[in-house]
Amino acid sequence: MFDIYDFYEKMEDGKIMLSFKGEITSDLLTSILHIMESKLDNIGEEPKLKKKVYNVLVECLQNLYHHNDGTGNQNLVKSDNQNSALFLIGRSDNSTYKIITGNYILKENVTDFESKLERINSMNKDELKEYYINTLSNESFSDKGGGGLGMIDIARKSGQKFEYNFTPINNIYSFFSLIIKVTQ
């Protein structure tokens, strides 16, 4: 039988505040943000850090909402998980928040996206500011909005390097895993 206690302990050890697996809808996104805001208030998180965490959460969740390549596609191995994404947030004792996301990405999009992440990770604070301003003022945006600003913004707010991985799933998909740390 699936070891529920083991699963519970892992969540406990990881200081998981909230986790979700499934389709990220607009209503769900609103609920998660609402719950997380209450939790951050309840633990009396320092306002500056609370704002950073909230900002990063908004961008992460909206990335999952807008950019899940699996959405509506029938080519996944497991037919029931095409709209699925994973989201977790944990908080360690030294007030470091860890936001973990996982979602399907089309293999054809991996190279561009990976080089973008590498570029962001190679930049310092000032370079990120310049990259953000250039992207904001020069690039056109889709209806989805972001226009590639989301990840740059997350990097600026978190002040930490992204940890990420692309796991090949089949000929069409990879699974994109991302860990974002937010500290004071």
Place this chain on the structure above:
Amino acid sequence: MEILSIDISPKTPFVKFNAQDGKLEFRGRSIPENSIEFYTPIFEWIDKYSIQPKGETNVNIQLEYFNTSSSKCLLDIFKKLQSLHISSKSKVTVTWYYEEDDEDMLEAGEDYQAIIKVPFVMSKI
């Protein structure tokens, strides 16, 4: 011209634009998934206002949070105000409010200041 008034919601700000006194006000958070949908009536109002604006236009922006999808829409608003300002039809001033310890919000205002040629006043709450 009619006053544009939009009530505050969990994901969108309170908006009040008054053509009579040239005061444009934003307050709250702007984190909608589809920001273009929310901002379109605002763009249209500013376009109409720009035909016969007041001599002075004061824009007050007091945002707690905004997402990157809104950041592009805010830029589009500032671009419209920049055209108005450059045309000399109205003297535009943007006051960007930020909470004392909110460096990220101050920096966000400075990002716009770097792009837009309209006087920005950074104001601590």
